[in-house]
Amino acid sequence: MLARLLTFLAVTLVTVPAARAADECLVCHSALGDTPSTMYPGDIHYRKGISCSGCHGGNPESSDPERAMDTTAGFIGVPRGNAISTACARCHSNAAQMKRWNSSVPTGQLEQLQASVHGKLSIEGRDRIAQCTSCHGVHQITAVGSPKSPVYPSNVVTTCARCHNNAVYIRSYNPSLPVDQLEKYRTSVHGIRNAKGDPKTAECASCHGSHGILSAKDVKSSVYPTNIPSTCERCHADPGYMKEYGIATDQYAKYAKSVHGVALLQKNDLGAPACNSCHGNHGAAPPGVESVSKVCGTCHALNADLFSASPHKKAFDERHLPECETCHGNHAIIVATDKLLGVSPEAVCSRCHSTADFPRGYRVAATMRALIDSLETSEAIADSLVENAEQKGMEIGEAKYKLREIRQARLESRTMVHSFNEEKFDAVVTKGLTVAAWVGGEARNALAEYVFRRIGLGVSTLIITVLAVALWLFIRRLERKQVREETVTNNSSIS
Ligand code: HEC
Ligand code: HEC
Ligand code: HEC
Ligand code: HEC
Ligand code: HEC
Ligand code: HEC
Ligand code: HEC
Ligand code: HEC
Ligand code: HEC
Ligand code: HEC
Ligand code: HEC
Numbered sequence: 001m002l003a004r005l006l007t008f009l010a011v012t013l014v015t016v017p018a019a020r021a022a023d024e025c026l027v028c029h030s031a032l033g034d035t036p037s038t039m040y041p042g043d044i045h046y047r048k049g050i051s052c053s054g055c056h057g058g059n060p061e062s063s064d065p066e067r068a069m070d071t072t073a074g075f076i077g078v079p080r081g082n083a084i085s086t087a088c089a090r091c092h093s094n095a096a097q098m099k100r101w102n103s104s105v106p107t108g109q110l111e112q113l114q115a116s117v118h119g120k121l122s123i124e125g126r127d128r129i130a131q132c133t134s135c136h137g138v139h140q141i142t143a144v145g146s147p148k149s150p151v152y153p154s155n156v157v158t159t160c161a162r163c164h165n166n167a168v169y170i171r172s173y174n175p176s177l178p179v180d181q182l183e184k185y186r187t188s189v190h191g192i193r194n195a196k197g198d199p200k201t202a203e204c205a206s207c208h209g210s211h212g213i214l215s216a217k218d219v220k221s222s223v224y225p226t227n228i229p230s231t232c233e234r235c236h237a238d239p240g241y242m243k244e245y246g247i248a249t250d251q252y253a254k255y256a257k258s259v260h261g262v263a264l265l266q267k268n269d270l271g272a273p274a275c276n277s278c279h280g281n282h283g284a285a286p287p288g289v290e291s292v293s294k295v296c297g298t299c300h301a302l303n304a305d306l307f308s309a310s311p312h313k314k315a316f317d318e319r320h321l322p323e324c325e326t327c328h329g330n331h332a333i334i335v336a337t338d339k340l341l342g343v344s345p346e347a348v349c350s351r352c353h354s355t356a357d358f359p360r361g362y363r364v365a366a367t368m369r370a371l372i373d374s375l376e377t378s379e380a381i382a383d384s385l386v387e388n389a390e391q392k393g394m395e396i397g398e399a400k401y402k403l404r405e406i407r408q409a410r411l412e413s414r415t416m417v418h419s420f421n422e423e424k425f426d427a428v429v430t431k432g433l434t435v436a437a438w439v440g441g442e443a444r445n446a447l448a449e450y451v452f453r454r455i456g457l458g459v460s461t462l463i464i465t466v467l468a469v470a471l472w473l474f475i476r477r478l479e480r481k482q483v484r485e486e487t488v489t490n491n492s493s494i495s
Pocket of ligand 5: 159
């Protein structure tokens with residue numbers, strides 16, 4: 001009974017924020033003047049009334065070192081490797097335990113860490129790559145919202161970089177993993193603001209997470225292509241959060257509906273750009289006016305090459321107009337159609353070209369549109385003639401095959417628009433028109449032959465029918481004649 005009472009008292013004393021006087025560990029160690037006890041009063045655990053024994057075990061009520069630091073009283077000495085995180089998890093992965101301090105901070109960090117890329121085995125031995133103390137420190141642990149915390153936004157970048165900037169260390173794990181994240185980050189809009197002490201811009205943990213960080217190649221990672229737009233959206237689509245910066249918050253909404261967003265987010269096409277394809281990962285910044293076509297050109301190489309050789313290159317550079325963006329926009333890029341081309345009000349060309357302003361471009365725009373329209377009409381006609389002939393069972397394989405060439409020429413011409421050169425454009429369209437004319441001719445011949453065969457069949461059927469009738473009549477006549485002759489012979493024999 002007494003023993004039970006004593007255990008009860010012991011447990012409550014260890015776990016309930018009791019009077020600090022009970023911490024003999026701190027008293028004696030402070031007298032020793034060692035670093036842990038000197039630092040400890042700045043630690044959140046100290047302020048919560050947690051004794052040295054909260055992590056190290058032992059009996060904090062005894063001033064006798066033997067009894068205080070006795071393994072039978074649970075003293076673990078100095079934890080190393082995974083034992084460190086296990087010691088933290090005794091409280092931090094135990095919600096009931098944390099309730100005793102009226103804590104509402106989330107729990108379960110150890111389980112997340114174990115499942116993360118940092119939960120893999122370290123090179124040295126049997127322990128994880130990172131322990132709780134790798135990021136939070138020890139003996140001076142603070143609330144993560146405190147500017148003194150090593151995981152506070154302005155500090156976390158160097159906390160992560162301690163390992164990630166260390167080329168020798170990182171290469172021992174993965175020789176192809178870059179070690180330039182902090183360096184690039186420092187040049188980005190995010191990094192510049194972060195260095196000035198702004199805690200609201202993106203830092204390592206805002207994009208990667210903290211305890212559950214995964215490899216960028218993992219489909220569940222917050223920086224896997226299909227997840228990136230929503231990772232950026234968390235801040236960039238929140239008008240309240242972004243208010244003080246005075247920049248638009250519509251990038252995600254526009255992007256999600258764009259040809260790129262639909263391809264990536266709905267069709268799972270990893271070839272389509274996510275936010276970071278254009279803005280960079282760690283160098284996240286708006287692509288500078290001059291480099292926009294470089295960004296688009298990494299995927300749309302032909303368009304970019306043609307543009308660079310076109311008369312618009314110089315004209316746009318002189319006017320500081322971004323190359324592709326001027327006509328296509330950036331986040332709300334839609335499927336390009338012929339409507340963009342020409343001199344109608346909806347065509348992009350007519351934004352700058354008219355009979356009064358830059359009239360040569362106006363004329364060329366009108367010609368280009370007329371050319372591509374005629375190619376499309378010819379293609380449609382060739383298509384329907386081939387289909388018609390095929391339905392009638394005519395052999396038209398080669399013409400059908402050549403339809404592809406027309407289609408190819410049409411696609412090429414859409415790209416060739418970017419030469420903004422009438423002759424080059426005309427050459428591609430003419431190639432398509434020539435094939436279309438040949439295919440149309442073949443299909444028409446096949447249809448004519450079909451008609452010819454139909455008439456031939458009709459005529460021969462008629463002739464055969466006439467012959468058959470004539471034959472039948474002839475046979476009938478023969479038969480009647482025979483009957484008549486037989487009657488005559490019979491009559492003569494009777495008589
Ligand atoms: C009366 C003094 C005294 C008390 C009480 C005391 N310690 Fe110590 N502790 C020492 C001394 C002395 C050392 C040895 C220092 C050395 O070896 O450099 C030590 C060493 C340690 C070490 C390092 C052990 C190692 O293997 O290096 C830890 C951890 C420690 N104490 C924690 C505690 C905890 C927790 C308590 C309370 C449960 C406690 N101490 C109570 C005096 C004390
Ligand atoms: C929140 C948990 C926690 C608390 C509370 C805590 N420690 Fe520690 N202590 C650790 C961990 C973890 C290590 C091992 C750190 C490492 O690997 O560098 C450690 C290491 C030590 C060491 C060895 C230092 C060294 O450099 O090898 C001593 C001594 C020590 N602690 C004493 C204390 C004393 C005294 C207190 C109370 C004033 C205390 N600790 C409170 C977690 C804690
Ligand atoms: C004896 C239980 C216990 C142990 C062991 C323990 N903690 Fe804590 N920890 C707490 C409590 C209680 C708080 C305060 C929570 C609050 O403010 O609501 C806390 C707070 C923290 C915070 C600040 C959270 C915030 O509010 O931002 C961090 C970080 C932290 N602990 C890390 C650690 C690490 C790392 C270890 C191991 C080296 C550890 N803790 C060991 C109980 C413990
Ligand atoms: C790779 C670095 C890293 C490691 C390892 C790490 N943490 Fe954290 N921790 C963070 C960051 C960064 C935050 C800040 C909150 C955020 O941005 O999610 C944080 C926040 C916390 C908090 C505040 C509540 C919360 O979850 O946001 C606690 C408590 C905490 N960590 C405990 C631990 C414990 C316990 C371990 C070991 C099991 C651990 N941490 C390991 C980086 C780390
Ligand atoms: C204790 C050293 C250490 C710390 C601190 C650390 N990391 Fe790591 N991290 C590593 C190692 C080692 C790897 C490589 C693991 C592997 O690929 O085998 C890694 C891997 C990663 C990866 C996956 C890379 C990939 O795509 O394969 C990301 C992302 C990452 N860390 C981000 C962070 C962030 C963010 C922080 C800070 C919150 C951080 N790390 C803190 C050591 C560390
Ligand atoms: C604005 C968001 C963002 C921030 C801030 C950020 N990262 Fe990244 N990080 C990414 C993206 C996106 C990728 C993945 C790119 C890919 O698909 O290869 C990445 C990849 C990584 C990788 C894998 C190797 C590589 O470079 O591709 C590591 C390691 C990493 N980040 C660490 C960090 C560290 C450390 C910091 C802080 C200094 C940080 N990141 C800040 C978005 C970010
Ligand atoms: C934690 C919130 C947060 C996250 C997550 C975030 N950003 Fe930012 N971002 C900001 C803030 C705040 C600014 C500063 C705005 C300013 O100074 O104009 C900014 C600035 C930018 C800018 C420069 C805007 C300009 O013209 O000034 C770009 C581009 C950008 N972010 C892209 C991204 C991309 C891409 C991602 C995802 C990979 C991302 N951001 C994730 C908060 C965030
Ligand atoms: C196809 C390339 C591309 C993609 C994908 C893209 N952006 Fe942009 N973004 C741009 C260009 C180009 C600019 C304008 C740069 C300029 O005018 O200097 C820009 C500008 C910005 C700006 C500055 C403010 C503004 O609206 O002008 C922010 C913030 C931004 N983008 C965030 C994002 C986010 C978040 C995503 C993903 C949801 C994203 N971007 C996807 C190309 C892209
Ligand atoms: C990471 C590669 C990538 C980058 C960078 C990129 N795109 Fe795209 N883009 C694609 C893919 C893939 C498609 C096809 C999507 C679909 O149709 O499913 C596409 C489609 C388009 C289309 C519609 C094509 C059509 O047939 O109508 C236009 C226009 C376009 N992109 C313009 C741009 C511009 C302008 C930029 C730069 C601001 C850019 N793209 C950057 C990959 C990229
Ligand atoms: C002066 C306006 C203008 C500029 C500048 C411009 N485009 Fe276009 N783009 C068009 C028009 C018009 C079309 C539609 C052609 C059609 O379908 O008839 C088009 C179509 C496209 C297409 C779909 C056709 C194809 O090639 O697959 C892509 C992709 C494209 N543009 C990318 C770009 C890129 C990348 C840049 C920058 C290097 C760029 N555009 C610059 C006007 C422009
Ligand atoms: C943002 C304004 C702008 C848009 C949009 C634009 N252009 Fe231009 N274009 C110019 C300027 C400026 C010049 C240079 C005129 C000069 O220097 O005389 C030019 C020159 C040209 C030229 C060369 C004319 C010559 O003198 O040799 C052609 C062809 C042309 N544009 C066609 C087009 C077509 C087709 C479109 C639509 C797809 C288009 N442009 C859209 C501004 C624009």
